[in-house]
Amino acid sequence: MTITDPSGEPAPAPATRTPTLEHVARLAGVSPATASRVLTGSARVSRAARLQVEEAVERLGYVRRRPPDPGRETSGAIAAVLCEDSARVFGDPFYARLLWGARRELDGRALIVLMVGRADEWRATADYLRGGRVEGVLLVGAHRRPAALVQAAAGAPVVLAGRPLGEAALPYVDVDNRGGARTAVRHLLASGRRRIGTIAGPAELGAGVDRLAGYRLAAEEAGMDVAGLVGHGDFGRLSGEHAMTRLLDRRPDLDAVLAASDLMAVGALRALRRAGRRVPDDVAVVGFDDAPVARQVRPRLTTVRQPAEDLGARLVRELRCHAGGRPIGDRGVVLKTRLVVRESG
CATH class of the missing domain: 3.40.50.2300 (Response regulator)
Structure with a gap:
C-alpha cells in the first residue's frame, strides 16, 4: 500500500527533522483529528484509515508525545x-x-x-x-x-x-547479520568446501532476511550455484533438524551448511548424525549467535558471534x-x- 496526499502525488517528507501529527495526517490522507483518534486507540475509526495512519507513523518515525499531566504517576x-x-x-x-x-x-x-x-x-x-x-x-x-x-x-x-x-x-x-553470514561462507570456502548450504531464518524478520542475503552474496562472489542448497527454519532447534534433513534429501553432495542460529545448527548436527555424516569430516557446520550451547555440543560449534x-x-x-x-x-x-x-x- 502506497500513501499519497489528496492531490494524488506522493506526500513529501516533513521539512522539519521531527515529524508532527500534521505530517502524519497529510501522509495518511486523513484529518489530524482522525490521526489523533488512531493514535489514542479510539474505536471510532475505519479500518482503512487506521491502516493508513499506522503506515504513515511507521514511515515517518513519528512519536506521540504525552502532554504533561500533574496527576499522572510514572514508574520511570x-x-x-x-x-x-x-x-x-x-x-x-x-x-x-x-x-x-x-x-x-x-x-x-x-x-x-x-x-x-x-x-x-x-x-x-x-x-x-x-x-x-x-x-x-x-x-x-x-x-x-x-x-x-x-x-x-x-x-x-x-x-x-x-x-x-x-x-x-x-x-x-542491529548487528551486522549480512556481513557475519558473508564472513562465515568465505571461511567455509577457504577451508575447501564447495557445496555450502544454508538454513535461513524467518523471512518476516530482518535478521533472517539479512543472514540469507549475506550467504547469497558470498556464494555469488565465489560463483557457487545454490540450487537446492537453501532451507528454511524458525531459529528453533527442531526446525533446523527438519531443514537439514530436507537439504540432504535434495543435495546429498552437500559438504557444509551455515545455519542462521545456533539452535538450528544444533538441530542440523542431530540430523547429520542420524544420516551417518561426520562433522566436520563430511559436512562442516557453522551457526550464528555464539549462544552457550555452541560450546556445550560436540563437536563444539563454529559460529558467528553477535554481541547480544x-x-x-x-x-x-x-x-x-x-x-x-x-x-x-x-x-x-x-x-x-x-x-x-x-x-x-
Whole structure:
C-alpha cells in the first residue's frame, strides 16, 4: 500500500527533522483529528484509515508525545516488548542475553518485560503502554507492522532491536547479520568446501532476511550455484533438524551448511548424525549467535558471534538519546559480528 496526499502525488517528507501529527495526517490522507483518534486507540475509526495512519507513523518515525499531566504517576521504568510467544522466548538464550545487557545499562531503573505472541496479548500490552506507566519502549522481534501499533499506543520513545523491514523510519539497533553470514561462507570456502548450504531464518524478520542475503552474496562472489542448497527454519532447534534433513534429501553432495542460529545448527548436527555424516569430516557446520550451547555440543560449534548483551545495552542508550530529542535522521546503529572458529567447521 502506497500513501499519497489528496492531490494524488506522493506526500513529501516533513521539512522539519521531527515529524508532527500534521505530517502524519497529510501522509495518511486523513484529518489530524482522525490521526489523533488512531493514535489514542479510539474505536471510532475505519479500518482503512487506521491502516493508513499506522503506515504513515511507521514511515515517518513519528512519536506521540504525552502532554504533561500533574496527576499522572510514572514508574520511570522501561518496557521491553518481546514480540514472540513464551515458548520461543524461554527456549532461545538470545532474549535472556539481550535483556541482561539492557538491565545492566539501566543501572537500577526497572525493566518491565512484556511478551506479546497472541492478538489478545497485543491488546493488553497496548492498553498498558497507553496508560503512560513507562518512559520508553524497547521493541524486540517486531514482524513488519506491529512496530507502529506499539509506538502509537505508547506515547513514549521507541527503539527497535533489529533492522525494520519495509519503509519504517523508527530508530533501531542491529548487528551486522549480512556481513557475519558473508564472513562465515568465505571461511567455509577457504577451508575447501564447495557445496555450502544454508538454513535461513524467518523471512518476516530482518535478521533472517539479512543472514540469507549475506550467504547469497558470498556464494555469488565465489560463483557457487545454490540450487537446492537453501532451507528454511524458525531459529528453533527442531526446525533446523527438519531443514537439514530436507537439504540432504535434495543435495546429498552437500559438504557444509551455515545455519542462521545456533539452535538450528544444533538441530542440523542431530540430523547429520542420524544420516551417518561426520562433522566436520563430511559436512562442516557453522551457526550464528555464539549462544552457550555452541560450546556445550560436540563437536563444539563454529559460529558467528553477535554481541547480544551489548545490543541490549546499546538499545537503552539509544532510547535515552531519542528521549532527549536527538534527530530521527541518525536512526540506525549496527554492531559488529565476529566469526568464532571451533571444531565443527
